[in-house]
Amino acid sequence: MIAFESRKRAAAPDRTNPLNITLPFSFIDYYKKFRGHSVEHALRKSNVDFVKWSSQGMLRMSPDAMNALFKPTIDSIIEHLRDLFQKPEVSTVKFLFLVGGFAEAPLLQQAVQAAFGDKCRIIIPQDVGLTILKGAVLFGLDPAVIKVRRSPLTYGVGVLNRYVEGKHPPEKLLVKDGTRWCTDVFDKFIAADQSVALGELVKRSYTPAKPSQLVIVINVYSSERDNVSFITDPGVRKCGTLRLDLTGTGGTAPARREIQTLMQFGDTEIKAMAVDVATSKSVKVGIDFLNY
Template identity: 70%
Template structure:
């Protein structure tokens, strides 16, 4: 519908999972293109005064000069980091974006250099926007939630200006910072508050008794480093917990590297917290130009989509079918009598279960018969579930994610002849390819399902 590719050539569009793209790019980096947080000891719980030493400054400058070069896409060999990896080494990529944090776990396979996904991609709403929401809650506490709601509705442009001003200060926040952070309040905010409340913002700030936030005569909120740190803590704590929960799983033991990527990974606050939590267990690495990691990795994935050889299915996938009704096994409410035969309706027949390993190109086939003789069309509904024990398509959490409709041409066969439909699902790619074929006529229809959807 977006016109990215023509309907005749849908295979020209590839879908890449963001943390997977980051993983593909990170494995090609050289050591001078990485910041190794684990090499920097914490000083009294704070990051060192110079978070990037002279060698990293030189590397940054070198990377800046070659930023427009495309050599990172066409290098035949792996980077120096690759030389440190052995077959079986495992690493985590934490994609810390604006809205969510997504984690993926890969294992290196040598000598071909392909990747195997060890645990299904997981994530949560722990992105940088959580810090913005914490700032909005602080404003609500100081000036009143009703006023902030009214101001956002009546002065949307000024609200955007305020959020932009906070974004700039948020990026400047660092654990070792000692000076206050000034956030400009738009004049329309100050004026609107005076008209709405009948008092100035300085009075509201004093009455709120908010610690570490003062008013500046230049029309700014002066936030101490402690106040800014409090805004970060809820979001960062959730990210640390999410990574820690993943590390506790049996299939994710022996992690060697933890890559931080995505826009939020640029934050020194997040870097310091991850370093403190996991630096002793594995090497915590941040690529230079971390915000472009996913974009570059997506290009590499497009050049070689077979680089990830084994994935984990994020959901259970199957079809809805009619099975012969078995008394005592199937519930009575699922009984359907047609043509003198008893059927159990709404049966969820799984092709693959959640978190099951699926190799690239792996195919699962099933054979079905039309429900009644002379049927001119068969419709195969495809369902998915986050559970591995769903029995019926009406069970909680089961939803339809696709449909394949196959026209059945009339055959010159006896009316009682058995007719078979072969349903095929091909897994392991970023999309599931579904095929239904009429065995009698070889007529085939195809469909694709987003393998990455939840």
Template identity: 70%
Template sequence: DRYIVVDCGGGTVDLTVHQIEQPEGTLKELYKASGGPYGSVGVDLAFEKMLCKIFSEDFIQTFKMKRPAAWVDLMIAFEARKRTAAPQRSNHLNISLPFSFIDFYRRHKGHNVETALRKSSVNFVTWSSQGMLRMSSEAMNELFQPTIQQIVQHIGDLMNKPEVKGIKYLFLVGGFAESTMLQNAVQTAFSEICRVIIPQDVGLTILKGAVLFGLDPTIVRVRRSPLTYGVGVLNKYVEGKHPKEKLLVKDGKNWCTDIFDKFVSVDQSVALGDIVQRSYCPARLGQRKIIINIYCSSTDDVVYITDPGVRKCGTINLDLPDINDAKTFRREIKASMQFGDTEIKVTAMDVKTSKIVRAAIDFLSN
């Protein structure tokens, strides 16, 4: 069985796709984890934009700077109403405006809040005599739509990937998944394609999952590499193949600098414990130290570490103690990367002395 987990939080939405491997019951990641900045904060930003339309952006920015505590109170009041928003709701929602907002607006603009609302082009928002913004359900729905549409679009794009065909279940979890607005939109968009499951206590589901994963981290047997990983090396310079600006002459030999030696490609399947190994030699005889820089990129067509989008994500320093034949024979250095866990374990070993240096790169967030 294949399923997709849509974790909707405050700032981001994160998507993962797994297949349950039988008979072990372990999990195989079918597509690299993806997501975007489509969390519930997007609704807050839409509310702020609405306030800017009504009261002017200049005033709102000044108020946020001069009265930060009152601004927080206003957003807390909006948060309470945001949680009660529902697709079928017909009655209005009242949002308390702090007295300091009303007073500050009168001093700043020379007229009151009610006048601003009357002159505003924003529909479905009026002034209540109790000192509140009175929003219709249509106005609240409009605030949700941009964020919800981005979430639905992202899920749809992921489901159209060839690797993700045959999804049976969609689990909607995370704090933002408590919103009936989001629940309704996801069910409407995908209930005919797969079964949409919204667990009880959706906000706690991620925490429970983290605890279970901590008890058995080997449950995910196969992951997808989120990035392309490799190391920067020197190779023999080949006329016509390598650019002239990469030419380095050392001890009478021509080398090409900045070569990206790839260990794993983006979105490549890596099983728990998979090891990729390479052998290298120091650039010159008698070298007493070797530095291996580890690089990553979001694309798989990387040739040089200077290519756009390539960045350094780790370094290994290996001291090479002096030995009798160090001036005669080139030392062999074995570099390896172990994949499949939540971090990449990188090691470099001096074959002559068996000295090993280790490092780790966060596999999930790097």
């Protein structure tokens, strides 16, 4: 992978000579052990003509093959940048910095220059490949160095709201104990691409559907879109659950039970908490993107 990373950065649109990529001995040995023949044999038997095996024991890729390999990635980067430049808050940007290891590749540099060179100045700093590493080290030494982040997703919780005729779809209507509810409502806490300060706290207050409830379950959801109305909308996924015990009021439950739900943003982890105001009981959860 190290050899391939090096060749990736050396790929250029005007390159004419092929690129040689050294394969790790462990890979060559593994392939021969489990496939019964060598990598060289496999390449010679294949119909692929843009990747060959050199006499020095390396993969030899033609410049056209390397360019074609990264074209989908570069096209996606250019398309994403075009979408960003359509937003009013970045439409007047005069400087565009390329950072990260791939920024060293002339393929990407020339594509960005061709697409946006007339809009802003393209700057490629020295040691551009170490930029991400330096940022990670600085953040590790002082997490407060990053004051504001942009939320990559929209976050909210699923709730019941009073059903409003003409506003809510009929299929979301739920009638319980004579009360008409709209189910699966996505109550937004923060929108995708919204700026959030370090430790920013968003609070909402809810009331259980029935005062006699003994437990309340609040599910946390996320979406790449910012115009989400219901938790059943396409692209909405559950990423956390808050389960709060509502017992222990010491007598008759209050007529209106207040449950405060808080979400903290801006750090490397998003935290959610629910608090029963009547008993001060609370439950916390970290947003988990792996197990949902």
